Amino acid sequence: MRDGVADLLVRDAKLVAVCDGAGRELPGGWVAITAGVITGVGAAADPAPEAATTLDASGCLVTPGLINTHHHMYQNLTRSYRPAINGPLFSWLTVLYPLWARIDEEAAYLSAWVGLAELALGGCTTTTDHLYIAPRGGGDLWSAEIAAARELGMRFHPTRGSMTVSVKDGGLAPDSVVQDDDEVLADSERLVKLHHDPSFCSMVQVALAPCALFSVSPALMRRTAELAEKLDVRLHTHLAEDPDEDTYCLEQYGRRPVEQFEEVGWLTSRAWVAHCLYPSPAEVTRLGAAGVGVAHCPSSNMLIGGGGFAPVRELRAAGAPVGLGCDGSACTDSASLWIESRAALLLGSQRLGPGGMTAREVLDIATRGSAACLGRTGEIGELSVGAAGDLVCWPQEGVRYAGALIDPVEAWLRCGPVSARHTVVAGKVLVRDGELTVPGADIEDRLRRHAAASARVQGLASGGSGQRR
Template sequence: MDILIRNATLITQNAKREILKSADIFVSNGKIGKVGKNLKENAEEKIDAKGKIIFPGLVNAHTHIAMTLFRGYGEGMRLQDWLTKRIWPAEARLKPEHAYRGAMLGIAEMVRSGTTAFNEMYVAGMEKIAEAAETGGVRATLAFSMIDDVPGHETEKELREGIGFAGKLKSRSGRVKAGIACHAPYTCTGELIQKGKEAANRMSIPFHIHASETRKEVFDVLKKRGQRPVEYLDKLGVLDRRTVLAHAVYVTKREIGIAGKKGASVAHCPVSNLKLAGGGVCPIGEFARSGANAALGTDGAASNNSLNMLETMKMAALLQKNFYWDPLALSAQQALDFATINGAKALGINAGSIEEGKLADLVIADANAPNMNPRHSDMDNIVYAMNPSNITDVIIDGKFAMRNRKMSFDEKKVVEKACEAALDLVGE
């Protein structure tokens, strides 16, 4: 279906970061066919977007979507207690059908808050998560999270599962793509990490790993592997343009330099870091200056508790300003870049800006809402003032994932089914 959207303000995120007023977008075959004024293209679907702002879909570069079922479960606990008494026992009961329902709930929330693609790593029900991404109309990179340096897991079995899942997804084409993931340098052997990365290279897909989220794990890695996490990953030869490091909070200047030189992506998850009280701040601005590809993520809803990338952009900008005692430390434009162009780059997808030839992943928002006015800067308003209720339409791959605030699937049923699954998991 072709779509012609007329008379909108476009936050293009093109190389010049142009903002076009009263402009049109022609969407054809899942791509942006044309951008300009008074387009005359023929389209089955025509939208008058006067009073609307359109920006590229946001990319959530690190999440665990099935964990949406654990939102608000076991609050007010210390990390170790929360994991051992709440999350792990519930996860042990998690079946593929639970993962599907959690993923659908997460997708509904993500689309409503302007996210059009996400980078997932998880352990259970991966094929059902893929099915949910297909049904929900969203773009996703999905990886089974391999782990072997903990009791009860073995390297070969993990590799079979992780690479096997990627192989299955890889044979399909379209929105839902494969990735390879290892949990973290303190929980995975060098052998697993290297073999995982080699498989990712063979398949030309992204490699995704947690790194330096907490101070404790940095010291664990130092003790176990003799180096700090990012140095260690570099020694293993896994840092390059197709590797996404999630968190990267406790890093040295040397590690920032290494990630920059290798052009690795960093998925900064500010809300999760604050909520788990890690105590540090990812120096995402320094990563960006060093040449790393700076992106943003929410992490799972169990530690956030939302999957709202609008909130994540704002939090990222505020944290850097406060951390460096410098209101210029990270601008709204940079935060938006991280969540759009850079996120798309991290996932290797041709999206993240409103330009001809790019994938048609677009968010349409109401510019007349009180919180979006006055309009001194629509771009700053998106990062600092917008909330999901301002978003009216979301187009992914040239199709409506949400139209006039109505999802493409039965949202009420998705919420009901997810709540049943959540209660089932916690044994109520």
Template sequence: METYRLIRNADWIVTMDEHRSRYRHADLIYKGNEIVAVGPHLEEAWRGRCRFDEVCDATGKIVTPGFVNAHHHTWQALIRNIKVTQGLKLEPWLKVMYEVYKDLTPEVARAGVFASLGDCLKTGCTTSNDLWYPHPVKTARLMDAEIQAAAELGIRFHPIRSYHSQVSDVVVPEVVDTTERVIADATRLVKTYHDSRRFSMCRVGIGPSIAQYDTEEILQATLEFAEKYDVMVHGHLAESRYEWEYTQARYGCTPVEWFRRHGLLGERFYYAHCVQLDERDIRLLADSHTGVASCPISNMYLSSGACPVRALMDAGVRRIGLGVDGPASSNSSNMMEEMRVCYLLNRLCYGDKPCSAEDILYMATAGGARALGRDDIGVLRPGMAADIAILDWSKLSYAGGCYDPVDCIVMSGDARMVDTVIVNGEIVVRGGVLTRVDEEEKRQYVNAVGRGLLCKSAQRLPALRADLQ
């Protein structure tokens, strides 16, 4: 008799399928890494024809697809809450960051993943992007270290080999590389780690940090590389007013229009932020089926603005997700918090036509999966990956508001709600605790590596010393 795993008697199963179906007092059955059935009374119907080798009682809990973090910079977990960057907007903030980036090492990459993606997992996330854009030329294999650490945690991972090809007011020479070296490293990473199969745990991508600041030679090479290896292209787009003004002054158009002229829009592409948009920009993104990753907490922290999520959805953008961005500008990697803030920020800025709580949950699940180019995650239905978040809404923290499960998750939910997280059929968070690593050991490791990084950087940035006393 075949063996399966059962999640039984959930208060609600919120599938986020194309009909946004929900099931009350329902069950979910999966085998290996694949969901085989979702709905009410499944335990009784299946018990005679199979054996359940693991049963999870979900009474008092909500079952949703695992959350998808569509934009991240994991190493920044070691550079957060430092006084020298507080109160700065994006470009001045970046000038400080790049002084620290000169000292990035594989140890920093590894430690950053444990802090950032460990946090993501504990807040219900089962898949995460990571856009690694500063590569000190004298330091190799940063992305190898983060890919290996992500595998150790058990999270589904989409690392992006980003780059800089010329010095600017922000970008320092130490992280500027040649087209040949960038493409050679990206080729090595794809051949070593990229897996295009269904239920893949690692898919490597490529992309510029901010395309209009790079050479046209490397952009063309990026497009050719992405076509050759059939990988996704990701970067930043229209994040700040400075970027909009720079592109207007130099090229006479908006950032989105500049991307269109250079063949950087379409189903192979998805971009973070998309704050500084006009109506034509929104139409270009929609018509080209380009993906968007909104990062509301980071955009607030750096005073960049708010992504017009409702307008993008109304225009037909379906590849739209949420990203926690780098922890140095969001100060955590908390998907539960990102959902709540996204809902509230859109209420504040676009209150005449706000997003619903269900719209926000869509972004955190199916929409984020689409943005990453996935059709096998982000939804709970037969044939999809067993990536599942089990959220406990029976605690006192949520009492008095347990009516609609999606409203409770988005408007009242927080990390305390996350009980169990399943990635690719494996429980990687149980009772709110990571199962694959020792959290105390990793905490000590991350703190030690982070302090070492800032001690090096403080030789160039004396203001950092105040945080190291």
């Protein structure tokens, strides 16, 4: 604090859930933020500092900002695409890959801008994005996404995804969206050097993310792991998502997916994976011992996951960090971490019975667990002094919360639905009173341009890509 005055004071909360590992919950609490970092946290009885700006959290549960560990934002260009829905993963991908081959920088920028805005409205303050298509002539899609994140002020972990196995090689994707190994690795290194900021509380960190074991060569997986070690960045991919993946890996490599994952050098705490629905008990133990993180994507798993259930409690007990992910907007058709949090609560109870998952477990997964997946424990995902000034005020008033008087944390997911009243990232208010507040941003213009890009990608209209900004 400068001369005892904070930049921002969030005060008069119904409850502040600190999520620092000690289980602290502060009735009538407040949080002070200065220069983007938390400089004070207290309960109603604790004296709050003076502040340049005060944000009213009365009637709200205040939590750390939720952290999205798996997403494909470009897919919001093909939401609810009828020819693809209600099919298993491999057929779903086969229908959509030719459409995604039409994506360019303009479409990547707009899909990211809209996707990030949607996440912020739903209480997300940090998100990854797994962009693994590289349409020939499409331009620098990853830098376009990063430009959108910087405009909005979201904390962003883009991943340089890739595919190298096309239909002619026995894969699913058309030739027009795959690259060769050397091209992928060279561009991965370029993007890390151009955009990755490893400093504490940084706003952009880049990871390397071959799409899946069935869409890249084993050589690329190995070389990507080596490059990530050299550049000191994280690794991300899909793993054990669908029964067809088991079949593919057994036929191609004579191994199950987790065994192949280990064979190519990815069984390391540098990696986090999406889904992980089908590991055996022995594989759960192996993943946990290595510290491999898992992005739990409950809505996607229920819609196109082949009927599997991620063994969330077992993975956590084995030592694997488990975070929350909303996955691509073409499979779940929404990007709300509140929806995913509630789905995780319900799916846990469906899988293990009453008490199979609690709201506090889900909150821990969506904050501290997600931070651990991204290698940022103690930096994001908690409301402690010195951590990033990212938080959400969840309103708990009105008809939907009538009678919920005792436990605001359980009410957060059992009642609702709810969106953020306020979303704060690095001490800046991105959402105020449920509305996006980005200076100079014409939201309606972005939506019009997004609609035009979506129509073009879906083959409903033609035209050039226009100007990105």
